[in-house]
Amino acid sequence: MKELICIVCPKGCHLKVDEENGYAVTGNGCPRGAEYGKNELRNPTRMLTSTVCIEGGIYPRLPVKTSRAIPKGMLFQAMDEIAKVRLTAPVHCGQVLIENLLGTGADLVASRDMAAHK
Amino acid sequence: MYDLIVVGGGPAGLAAACKAWEDGVRKVLVLERDKELGGILNQCIHSGFGLQRFKEELTGPEYAGRYIQMLRKTGVEVKLDSMVLQILPGKDGAPHQVHAINGQDGYMVLETKAIVLAMGCRERTRGAISIPGERGSGIFTAGAAQRYLNMEGYMVGRRVVILGSGDIGLIMARRMTLEGAKVLACVELMPYSGGLTRNIVQCLQDFDIPLYLSHTITDIKGHDRVEQVTVSQVGPDRRPVPGTEMVFDCDTVLLSVGLIPENELTRQAGIGMDRRTNGAVVYENMETGIPGIFACGNVVHVHDLVDYVSAESERAGAAAAAYVQGTEAQGPVLELAAGDGVSYTVPQHVRTESLAKPAEVFFRVNRVTQAAEILATDAAGKTIARFKREHMAPGEMERVALPPQLLKLAQGPLTLSIREV
Numbered sequence: 001m002k003e004l005i006c007i008v009c010p011k012g013c014h015l016k017v018d019e020e021n022g023y024a025v026t027g028n029g030c031p032r033g034a035e036y037g038k039n040e041l042r043n044p045t046r047m048l049t050s051t052v053c054i055e056g057g058i059y060p061r062l063p064v065k066t067s068r069a070i071p072k073g074m075l076f077q078a079m080d081e082i083a084k085v086r087l088t089a090p091v092h093c094g095q096v097l098i099e100n101l102l103g104t105g106a107d108l109v110a111s112r113d114m115a116a117h118k
Numbered sequence: 119m120y121d122l123i124v125v126g127g128g129p130a131g132l133a134a135a136c137k138a139w140e141d142g143v144r145k146v147l148v149l150e151r152d153k154e155l156g157g158i159l160n161q162c163i164h165s166g167f168g169l170q171r172f173k174e175e176l177t178g179p180e181y182a183g184r185y186i187q188m189l190r191k192t193g194v195e196v197k198l199d200s201m202v203l204q205i206l207p208g209k210d211g212a213p214h215q216v217h218a219i220n221g222q223d224g225y226m227v228l229e230t231k232a233i234v235l236a237m238g239c240r241e242r243t244r245g246a247i248s249i250p251g252e253r254g255s256g257i258f259t260a261g262a263a264q265r266y267l268n269m270e271g272y273m274v275g276r277r278v279v280i281l282g283s284g285d286i287g288l289i290m291a292r293r294m295t296l297e298g299a300k301v302l303a304c305v306e307l308m309p310y311s312g313g314l315t316r317n318i319v320q321c322l323q324d325f326d327i328p329l330y331l332s333h334t335i336t337d338i339k340g341h342d343r344v345e346q347v348t349v350s351q352v353g354p355d356r357r358p359v360p361g362t363e364m365v366f367d368c369d370t371v372l373l374s375v376g377l378i379p380e381n382e383l384t385r386q387a388g389i390g391m392d393r394r395t396n397g398a399v400v401y402e403n404m405e406t407g408i409p410g411i412f413a414c415g416n417v418v419h420v421h422d423l424v425d426y427v428s429a430e431s432e433r434a435g436a437a438a439a440a441y442v443q444g445t446e447a448q449g450p451v452l453e454l455a456a457g458d459g460v461s462y463t464v465p466q467h468v469r470t471e472s473l474a475k476p477a478e479v480f481f482r483v484n485r486v487t488q489a490a491e492i493l494a495t496d497a498a499g500k501t502i503a504r505f506k507r508e509h510m511a512p513g514e515m516e517r518v519a520l521p522p523q524l525l526k527l528a529q530g531p532l533t534l535s536i537r538e539v
Contacts, residue, residue: 004319005315005318005319005323007315007316007319007320011508011509012315012509029508046320046324047165047175048296049163049164049165049177050163050296050297051163051267051268051271053271058153058154059269059270059271060270060271061268061269061270061271063163063177063178063179063268065163065165065177072324075296076296079296079297093179093180093183111163111177111179111180112160112179112180112182112183113183
């Protein structure tokens with residue numbers, strides 16, 4: 001039995017998930033909570049956001065994000081890959097910087113425009 | 119002469135300017151003191167913005183980018199690197215004056231029919247909460263550290279204690295951890311967190327960072343750089359309890375202890391202020407006590423979702439447009455008051471006869487409740503509206519919509535309160 005707090009809505013239900021009984025969820029106020037509890041134990045995923053080095057822009061860092069949530073256990077590995085990226089402005093919001101990051105199926109993309117700075 | 123000058127190019131200013139343009143105002147100027155538009159969103163690189171406004175989950179820079187794109191499609195004039203020094207309200211319908219300065223234009227005295235104040239807020243500092251101890255380097259407000267890390271590219275420390283569990287502090291706990299720092303503790307004076315539940319889960323629990331509720335920092339050691347922090351439990355009176363001290367060896371302290379609306383210009387202009395919000399007193403259309411001067415976003419009251427800032431600012435932009443076009447909101451004023459369990463209301467005044475739609479009232483509660491009701495009670499003791507809530511907390515802004523037909527019947531002041539059921 002694993003206890004967690006549901007984050008689907010602000011109510012914050014205290015869920016109990018029974019791993020041995022098909023991930024049955026109790027304590028949830030709605031069906032979305034049951035789904036959250038199940039996914040959170042079977043395959044927890046997170047959006048990862050960070051920054052990469054960029055030259056020639058208005059700032060020396062460019063914000064980036066994964067195009068979709070990646071497995072929670074891979075966050076630090078992904079950070080190591082992100083640390084290797086070196087860019088030169090201009091970059092466009094949504095531009096793919098690393099395709100299929102660590103085989104997760106998610107791309108690393110720029111999350112803002114950064115023009116070349118005079 | 120301008121029709122509308124917007125002070126601040128963050129989410130509030132952008133939304134107000136776009137809306138005023140959309141409603142037909144053509145001589146609009148946005149004054150922004152930073153070197154680009156977008157305000158605080160540019161450093162909020164995490165996602166979770168825009169679920170209400172755009173129905174998708176965006177990062178802060180992406181959310182700002184959407185509005186900057188929208189603004190670029192208009193003819194709204196923008197001056198960056200420009201600091202507004204003073205606002206002089208015009209008397210008896212004369213134009214208002216905005217005094218501003220920048221490197222290109224020098225000192226400017228600009229005249230305008232209407233003004234939208236959208237200066238946002240700034241962080242409470244160590245001085246504001248009087249933490250004892252030495253004054254070594256390594257003590258930052260969480261937002262300052264966020265800007266250093268996410269925009270300027272500086273790592274502010276390696277072993278971190280965070281005071282306050284506001285959202286920026288929680289977000290920085292995760293961010294510092296991902297960048298290789300060790301976050302030893304998040305310490306909160308109150309018995310509940312000031313941040314959103316999802317941030318407690320995704321920023322602290324995901325990384326096994328302990329949250330100490332009813333605790334505070336009672337000493338900081340380190341002459342040149344922070345070396346050690348003492349954390350003590352506090353009693354119900356919020357005073358430290360002797361004998362409960364814990365010592366953390368760390369080099370950095372981040373403060374996430376609240377935000378203060380930045381209202382120097384507002385006060386100086388003689389605009390009526392609300393002591394509870396630290397923002398201007400506003401009417402239902404976000405107009406301040408001075409006709410033609412409007413305010414929106416965190417300069418009025420601190421929001422927890424930018425989506426609500428955009429919505430509020432669009433109302434301010436629409437009202438400013440109506441004012442410029444000659445429609446002044448008038449009529450009897452119904453005062454709103456904060457009763458039991460309610461810290462403040464925005465707006466504080468409603469002109470019931472100018473309402474075409476229900477009046478949206480925002481407020482914060484001052485205690486955590488489970489099943490409870492929000493009551494709107496008039497001076498005659500009559501409850502004109504009640505709203506059920508399954509959960510309320512001070513960290514989450516509440517909203518109710520009061521229909522005009524009910525408000526017109528109410529005898530002022532109308533008090534909002536909460537009651538457990």
